[in-house]
Amino acid sequence: MKSLMVLAAVATFGLSGDATAQDADIAAGKAYAAEICAACHAVQQGEMMSPLMEAPAFQEVADTPGMTELALSVWLQSSHPTMPNIVLEQDDLRNVVAYIHSLKGKG
Numbered sequence: 001m002k003s004l005m006v007l008a009a010v011a012t013f014g015l016s017g018d019a020t021a022q023d024a025d026i027a028a029g030k031a032y033a034a035e036i037c038a039a040c041h042a043v044q045q046g047e048m049m050s051p052l053m054e055a056p057a058f059q060e061v062a063d064t065p066g067m068t069e070l071a072l073s074v075w076l077q078s079s080h081p082t083m084p085n086i087v088l089e090q091d092d093l094r095n096v097v098a099y100i101h102s103l104k105g106k107g
Helices: 002-012 026-037 058-062 069-077 090-102
Strands: none
Touching: 026 090, 058 090, 069 090
């Protein structure tokens, strides 16, 4: 829940735009999420129950009002107390952000 509050705060501060949309590969982002993120997060479209209760479902993140690709990018590059310090390569970051953003409104 704290992660979701951080996301909402980032979105509220007016971050907008498609900072990561160029050259993103949604399918690669989905594959990365399934391999790396799914241990803690629900990563599939419409899936709302994460394996780790504190970890927000990607669908929930995508459907957060005002959530932009820039806000997602900031969130994924910010350290979270309950999340391991995973550093995504720029291509992986761009792809995962595009994948999460692609879930918006599909839950």
